[in-house]
Amino acid sequence: LKSSNSLEIFHNQCPNFSHLMDNDRFDLAFFRLRTELKHFEHELAWILRQCFSRATTLSSKLTLLNVFYGAYQREVVQRALIHEQQWIIDNLKQEFQLVAQLV
Incomplete structure (x- = not known):
C-alpha cells in the first residue's frame, strides 16, 4: 500500500514520460x-530480522529464507541478516558433520 502511494505520487508529478523536457521535475x-x-x-x-530472530530451528530459518528468497536478494536485507546467514551456515555444517559421522 505504501509503495502504491509512492508510485501514484510519482506518476502524478510526471504524468507523461514522452515529454521529459522538464528534467528537474522528473529528477x-x-x-x-x-x-x-x-x-x-x-x-x-x-x-x-524480527522473523528470523523468532525462528529458533534451522528448519524454520531455512523455510523463511525460502519464502522470502526474492526479498533476500536485496543488498539491504542481506546486510541486515548477515548474522542469521552465518548462524544458518554454522548449523548446516554441524548437521553435515553429524550425517557424516552416521555414515
Missing part, C-alpha cells in the same frame, strides 16, 4: 520515489 520526483523505496527496503529488512 526530483524520481529522487523522492527512490528515497521512499529505499526506506521500504529498510523496513522490510527490519521485519525479516
